[in-house]
Amino acid sequence: VVATFGLLLTVLGAKSDVPMAVGIYITAGYWFTSSTSFANPAVTFARAWTDTFASISFEAVPLFWAGQVCGLLLAVPFAAYVVEGKSLAQSFGILMRQEA
Numbered sequence: 613v614v615a616t617f618g619l620l621l622t623v624l625g626a627k628s629d630v631p632m633a634v635g636i637y638i639t640a641g642y643w644f645t646s647s648t649s650f651a652n653p654a655v656t657f658a659r660a661w662t663d664t665f666a667s668i669s670f671e672a673v674p675l676f677w678a679g680q681v682c683g684l685l686l687a688v689p690f691a692a693y694v695v696e697g698k699s700l701a702q703s704f705g706i707l708m709r710q711e712a
Contacts, residue, residue, distance in 0.1 A: 615641055615651035616683025617690075624691035650676050651683075 619637060626633040641649025650656050650668075656676045659668050668676065689703040698706075 613679045613683040613686070615645075615649045616680040617687045619649075619651040620684060620687035621691055621695075624687070625695045651680070653677055653680055656680070 618641075619634070622633050622637045623630060638649060638651070641651065650659070653676075656668070656673055659666060660670045660673050661667075685707060689700075689706055692698045692706050693700060693703040
């Protein structure tokens, strides 16, 4: 949840130099956290195929994906509220495809 939330805030909040900001975020997540930052669903799936200290079991993939969806559902309205300055009603309306 936290890794995906942070990655989406990095993408949505960076007005310029998005590739550099994402690279720095992922590198920091990889080097400074024990989970090595499972922020991307494709990377989560790929890690199930690896045999390293950072790999996960195939049974855990749906749980990681569920956490990533939760991070998405929290990050999008939060970014609309903080970055774009929308009201809370407008921010959560984004998830429901409503204009408040």
